[in-house]
Amino acid sequence: MKERVIVFGGDGFCGWPTALHLSESGYEVIIVDNLSRRKIDIELDANSLTPIKSIYKRIETWKQLTGNEIHYYNIDISVHYRRLLEVIEKHKPKAVVHFAEQRSAPYSMKSPYLKRYTIDNNTNATHNICCAIVESQLDVHLIHLGTTGYYGYSSVGLTIPEGYLNVKVDVDGDEKYLEIAYPPNPGSIYHLTKCMDPLIFSYYNKNDLMKITDLHQGIVYGTQTEETRMHEDLINRFDYCGDYGTVLNRFLMQSQVNHPITVHGTGGQTRAFIHIQDTVRCVKMALQNPPKRGNKVKILNQTSECRNILELAKIIRDITGGEIRFYRNPRNEDPDNELKFDNTGFKSLGWDPIMLDQSLMTEIIEITNKYKHRCDMSKIICTSVWNDHIQVDKTGSGEPIK
Amino acid sequence: MKERVIVFGGDGFCGWPTALHLSESGYEVIIVDNLSRRKIDIELDANSLTPIKSIYKRIETWKQLTGNEIHYYNIDISVHYRRLLEVIEKHKPKAVVHFAEQRSAPYSMKSPYLKRYTIDNNTNATHNICCAIVESQLDVHLIHLGTTGYYGYSSVGLTIPEGYLNVKVDVDGDEKYLEIAYPPNPGSIYHLTKCMDPLIFSYYNKNDLMKITDLHQGIVYGTQTEETRMHEDLINRFDYCGDYGTVLNRFLMQSQVNHPITVHGTGGQTRAFIHIQDTVRCVKMALQNPPKRGNKVKILNQTSECRNILELAKIIRDITGGEIRFYRNPRNEDPDNELKFDNTGFKSLGWDPIMLDQSLMTEIIEITNKYKHRCDMSKIICTSVWNDHIQVDKTGSGEPIK
Numbered sequence: 001m002k003e004r005v006i007v008f009g010g011d012g013f014c015g016w017p018t019a020l021h022l023s024e025s026g027y028e029v030i031i032v033d034n035l036s037r038r039k040i041d042i043e044l045d046a047n048s049l050t051p052i053k054s055i056y057k058r059i060e061t062w063k064q065l066t067g068n069e070i071h072y073y074n075i076d077i078s079v080h081y082r083r084l085l086e087v088i089e090k091h092k093p094k095a096v097v098h099f100a101e102q103r104s105a106p107y108s109m110k111s112p113y114l115k116r117y118t119i120d121n122n123t124n125a126t127h128n129i130c131c132a133i134v135e136s137q138l139d140v141h142l143i144h145l146g147t148t149g150y151y152g153y154s155s156v157g158l159t160i161p162e163g164y165l166n167v168k169v170d171v172d173g174d175e176k177y178l179e180i181a182y183p184p185n186p187g188s189i190y191h192l193t194k195c196m197d198p199l200i201f202s203y204y205n206k207n208d209l210m211k212i213t214d215l216h217q218g219i220v221y222g223t224q225t226e227e228t229r230m231h232e233d234l235i236n237r238f239d240y241c242g243d244y245g246t247v248l249n250r251f252l253m254q255s256q257v258n259h260p261i262t263v264h265g266t267g268g269q270t271r272a273f274i275h276i277q278d279t280v281r282c283v284k285m286a287l288q289n290p291p292k293r294g295n296k297v298k299i300l301n302q303t304s305e306c307r308n309i310l311e312l313a314k315i316i317r318d319i320t321g322g323e324i325r326f327y328r329n330p331r332n333e334d335p336d337n338e339l340k341f342d343n344t345g346f347k348s349l350g351w352d353p354i355m356l357d358q359s360l361m362t363e364i365i366e367i368t369n370k371y372k373h374r375c376d377m378s379k380i381i382c383t384s385v386w387n388d389h390i391q392v393d394k395t396g397s398g399e400p401i402k
Numbered sequence: 403m404k405e406r407v408i409v410f411g412g413d414g415f416c417g418w419p420t421a422l423h424l425s426e427s428g429y430e431v432i433i434v435d436n437l438s439r440r441k442i443d444i445e446l447d448a449n450s451l452t453p454i455k456s457i458y459k460r461i462e463t464w465k466q467l468t469g470n471e472i473h474y475y476n477i478d479i480s481v482h483y484r485r486l487l488e489v490i491e492k493h494k495p496k497a498v499v500h501f502a503e504q505r506s507a508p509y510s511m512k513s514p515y516l517k518r519y520t521i522d523n524n525t526n527a528t529h530n531i532c533c534a535i536v537e538s539q540l541d542v543h544l545i546h547l548g549t550t551g552y553y554g555y556s557s558v559g560l561t562i563p564e565g566y567l568n569v570k571v572d573v574d575g576d577e578k579y580l581e582i583a584y585p586p587n588p589g590s591i592y593h594l595t596k597c598m599d600p601l602i603f604s605y606y607n608k609n610d611l612m613k614i615t616d617l618h619q620g621i622v623y624g625t626q627t628e629e630t631r632m633h634e635d636l637i638n639r640f641d642y643c644g645d646y647g648t649v650l651n652r653f654l655m656q657s658q659v660n661h662p663i664t665v666h667g668t669g670g671q672t673r674a675f676i677h678i679q680d681t682v683r684c685v686k687m688a689l690q691n692p693p694k695r696g697n698k699v700k701i702l703n704q705t706s707e708c709r710n711i712l713e714l715a716k717i718i719r720d721i722t723g724g725e726i727r728f729y730r731n732p733r734n735e736d737p738d739n740e741l742k743f744d745n746t747g748f749k750s751l752g753w754d755p756i757m758l759d760q761s762l763m764t765e766i767i768e769i770t771n772k773y774k775h776r777c778d779m780s781k782i783i784c785t786s787v788w789n790d791h792i793q794v795d796k797t798g799s800g801e802p803i804k
């Protein structure tokens with residue numbers, strides 16, 4: 001009998017290709033998703049650049065192609081706890097993968113309502129999953145998608161470890177060694193929720209011996225994976241709007257629609273990156289290598305490399321011949337930073353990360369070029385602002401400042 | 403014109419005497435409370451040992467006695483955000499004091515529903531207050547009641563500092579000094595929420611420069627303060643049930659109703675204590691000494707001394723001639739621990755803490771003796787259990803194990 005895995009948020013940008021990859025790898029996959037990401041697109045009057053099909057059509061085509069059935073439940077797990085519990089009790093999964101959180105930092109800062117929605121949705125979703133696993137009395141491995149943003153971007157020069165930090169503390173003149181959770185340093189309400197989640201995990205791990213893997217993932221780039229490429233009905237979403245689009249994909253897409261490359265602030269920021277194909281591989285590796293019951297929460301940095309934002313913009317400009325423009329940075333963050341991550345956890349499991357090179361960019365350029373007629377140019381500029389202490393162009397007109 | 407203070411949770415055990423003390427001290431006090439503590443009493447079929455009057459009668463009598471008006475709003479601030487914001491915008495407070503959280507550890511562990519209620523209620527209440535202060539654009543000082551339980555009870559021999567810990571970290575062979583938030587170590591779902599709150603505070607402090615004081619308070623004992631003693635209509639609540647009663651008050655009350663003194667586990671636990679009179683004094687001192695805008699969150703240990711539980715039980719037995727019984731410990735915690743707190747923050751502001759001595763115990767004995775006819779003996783034993791890994795007497799029959 002196949003091992004079963006529930007993918008919470010399995011209709012999203014990371015969730016859908018993960019669901020397919022696990023299905024292809026021999027797992028029986030159950031997707032639970034309330035389609036909130038698609039509904040937010042309606043709210044923002046935005047859309048995926050790629051023409052994604054409905055979850056029903058996606059699953060139907062997948063079954064026709066491979067014979068593999070994917071179960072689907074539309075449940076808001078942050079609210080409908082009994083239905084969540086029923087799905088866990090019915091399918092008795094070996095593991096669950098938890099992507100079911102509002103995942104845009106700018107969206108989480110757009111209004112008091114959306115700050116509150118993000119806190120409420122993400123915190124309750126995470127806690128409900130933990131609570132339901134305990135109530136089910138099943139020994140389920142919980143794999144959660146966190147973010148490298150947990151650590152913040154001012155690391156005093158440290159190579160950021162995988163979740164835990166060894167420190168020395170003075171105790172009455174004696175130095176004692178302690179291993180502590182790396183101190184979180186969130187940069188938005190969204191990131192705040194991703195810093196609150198690990199407290200929930202560490203509590204359930206301690207009190208209920210829950211097996212948990214928390215993946216601190218960098219910014220994902222690319223669109224397609226081996227499985228989503230199999231048929232156009234399976235195509236993955238591609239976000240380019242100012243709220244949900246992420247930096248590298250946005251730069252490449254902007255170059256194809258003759259929009260200036262939008263660098264916020266100086267571009268001195270350094271961020272961690274990973275290709276979507278590696279996201280799905282890493283999640284499968286995490287699934288195949290659960291922590292032992294009774295061991296502490298396993299934290300892995302799911303990121304292949306760190307890159308400077310302005311450097312990336314220049315590489316893309318040099319390939320595409322586009323133009324770089326500097327916009328005021330709406331975020332409260334350092335204008336520039338160094339960043340190094342330890343990612344030996346996955347590497348020691350045999351991971352050979354995909355590194356960013358021109359051929360990968362070419363692939364993204366091809367897909368964005370193919371669908372550029374679907375682009376709404378008015379959605380490219382980021383209109384969220386982090387607070388009132390920073391003077392920001394709130395009109396969203398996107399006038400460059402430099 | 404009087405300075406205005408909103409007391410969220412101002413009808414509760416700490417909130418009510420705080421509201422009166424601030425009113426007596428010349429502040430215009432606005433109480434916001436959804437009466438959840440009284441409603442939980444109905445749910446648990448329990449009651450305050452002391453005959454507390456309704457919030458309306460309390461406020462009316464206070465006005466008759468002192469001429470001071472206290473405003474009251476019944477709002478569930480975890481849900482009704484717009485009403486919360488309206489109250490802040492209308493009264494433009496100098497400060498708000500936030501007691502509005504579900505505050506019992508055993509209650510938070512009673513069922514999946516109550517775990518979820520505690521997470522949802524406490525997290526959203528705290529976040530809504532922060533979000534509303536920012537939306538109001540007022541420069542409001544937020545004072546929050548946290549718990550010494552934030553730090554956990556295995557402190558490697560450290561005198562626990564006031565919120566922040568200095569550590570040394572190895573950076574490529576160089577030792578760097580860092581000041582970090584003391585790593586939280588919650589012992590229940592309730593305590594988990596009190597560890598998530600500080601992340602919310604530190605984020606709003608960083609992003610919005612919010613002025614915040616977080617008070618890590620020990621176990622409160624006693625009932626009456628100078629103000630609640632002024633009239634029987636003002637009497638403070640006294641909880642003795644297995645869910646909301648706290649250790650020292652329970653021991654004293656048990657001795658008066660000829661119930662064995664209920665020591666859970668070995669009694670080797672050491673806990674921090676503070677008298678309710680000092681709670682209200684400390685909150686006022688925090689109010690009068692706000693951090694400067696732009697400074698980090700001010701964390702103060704609001705606790706006067708640490709005591710060993712079995713030692714306390716023996717002192718009370720020796721005064722009252724009662725009997726000590728040992729019950730299985732439903733909590734997941736160390737059987738014994740050392741505990742020392744730094745409380746120089748309040749002391750440097752002139753605090754001369756009330757220390758536990760026989761005369762104070764006599765006062766509590768008098769009040770419990772006066773109202774012992776109101777006691778429901780069946781509510782004394784704690785019936786919550788922390789998890790299924792521990793073998794606990796789940797019948798709640800309270801059979802002693804030793």
